[in-house]
Amino acid sequence: MAIVKALLIGEVKNYGSQSATDKLNTPWSSAIFKVAQNGEIFANELGFVGDSVADTKHHGGPEKAIFANSLSNYAKWEKFLGFKNMAYGAMGENLCIDGLDESSVCVGDIHKIGSLVLQVSQPRKPCFKLSKRWGNENMATHIFETGLTGWYYRVITPGSCKAGDTIEIVKKDEVGMSILEVNRLFYAPNENLKLLEKFNALTTITNGWHDDVKRRLNNTYSIEFMKII
Template sequence: MKNSVVSIQVGKVKAYGDKSSSEFLDKYWESAFFKEIVNSKISVSKNGLNGDEIADTIHHGGVEKAVFANSYENYREWAEFLHVETLPFGALGENLTISGLHESSVYLGDIHKIGSTLLQVSQPRKPCYKIAKRWNNKKFTNEIYTTGLTGWYYRVLKEGEIDFNDEVIVSKSDESRISILEANMAFANPIKHRDILETILSIDSIAPNYRSSIEKRILGEFALEYMRVD
C-alpha cells in the first residue's frame, strides 16, 4: 500500500470557553485546532497551507513548523483511548492526515515529495494542553507524550500544491535514521537515551528551537510546562 494523504485540514483561530471560569473544561482559550477538511487542491507556501491560522505563534507555526502531519495509523488507538467509536479527520489538529507512514517510519530530516511540494521533517510535534481541551480529557496530552505518537512537523523546501490522495514519496532520508518515535522516547527519558539525543544534535536539518530543547533536555533544564492542563 502506498503512503498517501487521506485528508487535508485548515483552521481559523476561534475563541472557546469563559474568561471568568477557572474550570479546565470551561476555561477560556483560543485555538485553530478545530480544522475543516479541504476538498480540493491547496497551495502550500513556506508558512504552511493556504488559509490555515495559528493562535499560539510562540509555540506553533512559522517556517520550521509550517505543516503538521499526523499518522492515520494512530486513529484507532486514540479512538479507543477516548472511548469513541471513530475520530474525524484532523482529530489531532493536523494539516495532513497520512496513511502508510508512522512515527516509527518517519525520520528526522526526511524529505517527502507530496504533490508538487517538497517537505522536510524538521521535528516531532510537542503535544500541548489544547489537545486535552479539544477532547475534554485531561490525560490525553500526557498519553500522546508517553506513547511518542505525536505526529511531526515539516518545513517547506519547495512551495507547490497538495491534493487529497497524493502519494507521499520519501525522496531522501538522513543517514542518522532517527525516527520520530525514537526521538520522542529519548526526549522522555534523556538519561537512558542520551546517545540518541546526542545523535539528534548531529542532524543539521532539525529545527533550531528543537535543537535548543534537546540541548536543554540533556542538561536537565527543559521544563514540560506546555503540557499542563490545570
C-alpha cells in the first residue's frame, strides 16, 4: 500500500550572494525549499494552493502541477551527498510517497489521493537548482544518470489530500512504460533503442517529449538545464 509521507508547499525566495565567486553561491531564486503541511491542502489544475514557482518557463503549469518523489530514493541521495536523515521535501517535491517509485509508476497512470485525482504526465528533468540546493555541482547530473527523478502529475479532478493518505491506483496506463524506462531512453537513447517502440506508443506523456527524444537521438537536444548558472 502506497501512502503520502509528506505533503509540502513552498514560496519563492532569493538565495546566494552578488559577491560570490563560487557558482554554487551566486544569486538564484526558487521555491525548492518546501515546508511540510499538517492538514488537507486543496489542489486545482495548477497544483496545491500556496505553492509557488520561480521559473514559470520551465516549471509549473497544468502538465507539471504536482511533483512527487519516492521515499525510497532518500537513502541513495544521503549516500551520494554524505548526509543523514534528510528531511522530507529534499528534492523540492510536493508529495513524498512511500510505496511507489520510478520503476513502478508509469506515464499515464491515474492515482486518487484523498479527493484529488491525478494522472502521471512525465518525469522531472533535474535542473541546476538541485545542485545549488545541496551545494554539490554534480547533484542534478547524478539524478539524470540514475533516472531517479521523481514524476509530475496533471490534475484530472481538483480536490484535497493530506499526509497519511493512501494512494489508490485507479488505472494503469495501457502502454505500461515506467518513469524509469522513459528516463533511461532519454538519458542514453542509442543504448536503449529497445524502449523506443514502447515510448512511441505513449499517448499520455506531456506534449514535447516525443520531439525531445528524437532530438536526443540525433544529438541536437541541449542539457544546459542541468548546468549551474
